[in-house]
Each structure stands twice: as C-alpha cells, then as structure tokens.
Amino acid sequence: MTKTGPRSTDTDRHVGARIRERRIMMGMTLYEIAQMIGVTYQQAQKYERGLNRISAGRLFEVARTLKISPAWFFEGLGESDPAAAASPRQRMCLELIRNFILIQDEAQQRAISHLARSMAEQS
Template sequence: MATTTAQSEARRGDGVKPGQRANAADRHVGSRIRERRVMMGLSQQQLARMIGVTYQQAHKYERGLNRISAGRLFEIAQVLGVGVSWFFEGLSAESEQHEISPRQRMCLELARNFALIDNEKHQEALSQMARALAAQSQAAQAGIAVEPEAANEAH
C-alpha cells in the first residue's frame, strides 16, 4: 500500500514538504541578509517593518529556516541597497554554510557602529584614524617606519 504525502509529513512531524525545506543555500542567503542588515545598522524589527513581515518571519529568513520567494528577495535587496546576486556571493554547490570568523564579526560590528554615528566630523575623524593605522600596518609589513602624521597627510 502506497503512503500519501500527508502520511509522510505526519511521520516526519514537521508538516513541511521536502521541496520546501530550507537548505545550505537558504542558510547562506539568510546569513547574507543578516550581514547586510547589520552593516546598515538596522534591527530585525526595522527590516521586518520595511519589507512588510513580522519580526519572527524576518528572523526565520535570516536563520535560513524559511525559504524566501524571488519577489520577497528582490524587495529585501532594494531595502538593503544591493542587487539580488549579492545574497548569493560566496555560495558554491560544494560548500556548506560556516560561522563567520571573529575578524569578520568585528568588521561587521565596526560597520554597524560607524553607521550609527550621526556627526559627520566624527565619522571623518574615525575614517582618518583608520587610514593612518592601516598605513602604519602596511609600512610595518614592508619594513618602513612611518609617522602617524605622515600617514594622515597622505589622504
């Protein structure tokens, strides 16, 4: 006797059809949505409001628990200021989603905090400091001594 789809779903206990289950690609897209949201300094609640879904649904999208329709992904891309393809960057058929490194996490936090600074002079000061520190690091790697003022004047 053949089993029905409903019987199969009941045995699995999740009520989700196999073709609708989230996979590695869904998790990758979700993590890229979260990454971009954080870069822009938005909360999940803010993103949810902007795309017309509940906070819980936005959370499920970011965790890769629910699949995102093409139309919804296009809307999310517009809200986050990127092309749809941005969400797929770094995805390969063989790779599984992995945790972001501490350095990537720090970069995301830095971008998020920078976006929250309202004062343009403070943003420029922070940007100048980052350029000076980067120039010092590059010079040190090349074995050249650079004074912080000289690195700052280069820009």
Template structure:
C-alpha cells in the same frame, strides 16, 4: 540511476545550504544598515518570527519576497548569492569581517565630518604602527 543525475538528497542538501547562505547575507546586510529584525520584518510585511526564520535559513524565501528584501536593503538580488559556491558550500562571516561591518556601520552614523576624519587618521596611524612604519 541515469548518468549525470544526482540523488535527490544531494539536491535537497544544496538547497538547504543555499537557503542558509541567503539568510546569512540578509542578516549581514541588515546589521550593516543598523536595522533590527523587527524593523526589517515591518519593512517587508512579515512577522518578526518569519524574518528570523528567513535569516536562519529555516524557511525558504520566494523570488518575490527576495526581490522585496533586496529593494528594502538596497542591494541587487544577486548580492544574496555572492560567496555561494556551486557545491552549495558557504563561507560564514568571520570575526574580523563582522568587526569590519560593525565599524563601517558605526562610522556611517557619525554625523560630524571632523570626527570621521579624526577616526580615519587614527585608523591609518594604527595600521602603519602595526606594520612597523610611520605615516606622514
């Protein structure tokens, strides 16, 4: 093998990891917006099964389709690749990150500003308490 070239298997493996990473980012953003897979599928003009395969990284997404998904989800195309290492390794969402996403999504669904402020104050008080300090 000529110097500087990689085996085809390594290249294919990195591509699969990238497909899974992009799919996970699609799912993350969809959940952040409170959309179901069916709703996303309808918005981008594919079947529910196809959207599911995209999110699992089972089917590769064309550039045009990824552009359409980015428009629908309100993010730049580059957002889907954030967190993807050059090696192809991806950093899966942890339980804490999932909870933060769910909290942010649910908070944004609260229409009453007083309720939002009360929840925000409660979060500040709990954070201060867990760090052993008081809030003013």
C-alpha cells in the same frame, strides 16, 4: 503522521547570511527590516538563519529595502561553506561599519578614519 515541508538548503542559509550581513552594514535592526518587508520579527529571523525559504518576490522586496541587487545575495555561493557562521573578525568588522555609519558628526567620522589609517600604517 506529520507533514514536513521543504527543508532549508545550503543556498537558503547562504542567502539568509547575506541578508543579515547587508542589514547590519546598513545599520538596520531585524525589527526594522521585518516591518519594511511586511513580515513578523520571527519570520525575518528565520529568513536570516536560513530556517525558512524566502520566495523570489520577498527576496526582491528585501533587496529593494536594502538597496542592493537580488543577485548580490547569491555572490560567493559554492565558493565556501555557506552554512559557516561569520568569524569573530568578520562580525567585528560589520559592527564597526554599522557603528561608523551611525555617527552623525562628519568631523568625528573623519577623525576615526584618520586614526584607523594611521594605526594600519604602523602595523
């Protein structure tokens, strides 16, 4: 007989997806956040995938690390399918934000911003 623990829920998957979204927006790797919250890379990965539940204390630590309110992780819960993966367009937007943040030269950031604005006005 095998012991089974609590199974992850749609809420766990939603919170995990929000952790991943914010981590990417902050330009952090999974390894970096794992170190900062004191868990292994594998454990952080399980949190993000919603495979393991995250305790209230750990969620608070994640929120502090990601400079966000713990309530942010629950926004949108129940509004759509929390288990649904981000669309390719959403992933592209998150990657664009992450890469933009990593650009050190402010003049280059301004140039990219102006280019994007100009292209959007032409559409």
